[in-house]
Amino acid sequence: MRIHLLPSLILAAAILSGCGLVYTNIHSPRGYRSATPADVKVAPDDPTVTGRSCSRAILYTVAWGDSGYAAATARALEGKPGLILYDVKSDIKVTAIGLGLYTEVCTIVTGKAGRP
Amino acid sequence: MRRLAALGILLAAIAAAAQDNSYEASPGLMLPKGLVLFYNNRAPLSYATLTPRDVPADAVQLGEVRGKSCQYGVAVPLTASLTATSVSGASGDGGYWKAIEKITQAHPDITGIYDVKVDVHLISFLGFIQRTCVEVLGRGFRWSPPNPSSPQ
Numbered sequence: 001m002r003i004h005l006l007p008s009l010i011l012a013a014a015i016l017s018g019c020g021l022v023y024t025n026i027h028s029p030r031g032y033r034s035a036t037p038a039d040v041k042v043a044p045d046d047p048t049v050t051g052r053s054c055s056r057a058i059l060y061t062v063a064w065g066d067s068g069y070a071a072a073t074a075r076a077l078e079g080k081p082g083l084i085l086y087d088v089k090s091d092i093k094v095t096a097i098g099l100g101l102y103t104e105v106c107t108i109v110t111g112k113a114g115r116p
Numbered sequence: 117m118r119r120l121a122a123l124g125i126l127l128a129a130i131a132a133a134a135q136d137n138s139y140e141a142s143p144g145l146m147l148p149k150g151l152v153l154f155y156n157n158r159a160p161l162s163y164a165t166l167t168p169r170d171v172p173a174d175a176v177q178l179g180e181v182r183g184k185s186c187q188y189g190v191a192v193p194l195t196a197s198l199t200a201t202s203v204s205g206a207s208g209d210g211g212y213w214k215a216i217e218k219i220t221q222a223h224p225d226i227t228g229i230y231d232v233k234v235d236v237h238l239i240s241f242l243g244f245i246q247r248t249c250v251e252v253l254g255r256g257f258r259w260s261p262p263n264p265s266s267p268q
């Protein structure tokens with residue numbers, strides 16, 4: 001079976017970008033200058049929290065969801081009003097199943113919640 | 117082997133594009149398609165956002181604020197084919213300044229924002245119509261510098 005390079009590369013880009021070829025409606029992260037311990041009132045019992053936000057694509061055709069920083073940080077601070085994330089580590093997690101027939105792209109933020 | 121190398125380079129490029137420092141120049145222009153008839157877009161480039169340390173101690177907190185600015189693009193294929201050339205146009209102001217302007221219009225007394233998260237909202241239909249928006253979410257504050265002429 002002869003594999004054509006250009007269509008394969010385009011398909012790989014479509015899979016890994018999390019976009020759909022027919023319809024796309026996704027949020028993706030662009031920038032987040034998170035706080036450091038020097039920016040907040042650090043307390044020894046500041047909890048470590050994590051938040052995840054994901055977008056998904058199916059059959060290379062439709063993509064939806066919110067994998068942005070705002071959603072991930074909001075989930076991390078759920079139930080903790082007035083607190084701010086600091087010492088944040090942001091990761092991206094990609095899951096592709098069946099040659100990318102189903103793709104999930106997630107932004108995961110982990111940090112401590114403290115008072116600004 | 118060359119195909120695997122090319123795929124590996126593509127994977128690295130996509131991964132690298134997902135991570136950038138907000139204060140480094142990273143153009144967010146909408147990519148033109150096919151034969152570009154008209155292109156007039158403004159897009160985000162860099163934004164060194166404030167952190168809580170930059171907020172004066174006596175500033176008044178205004179809570180969560182958000183602003184959004186968008187670029188719009190249209191691409192029309194010249195023939196009914198998956199590999200057809202298309203003619204396209206794009207217009208809009210999707211830059212940081214427009215998004216911040218929306219925030220200042222909604223909160224006229226705001227001095228600045230910190231703890232800023234910037235996301236990109238992409239809506240696309242068959243590649244014909246595309247809207248790319250920058251969404252800025254942060255915490256607003258109001259602050260007035262002390263009057264130097266007031267007695268201490």
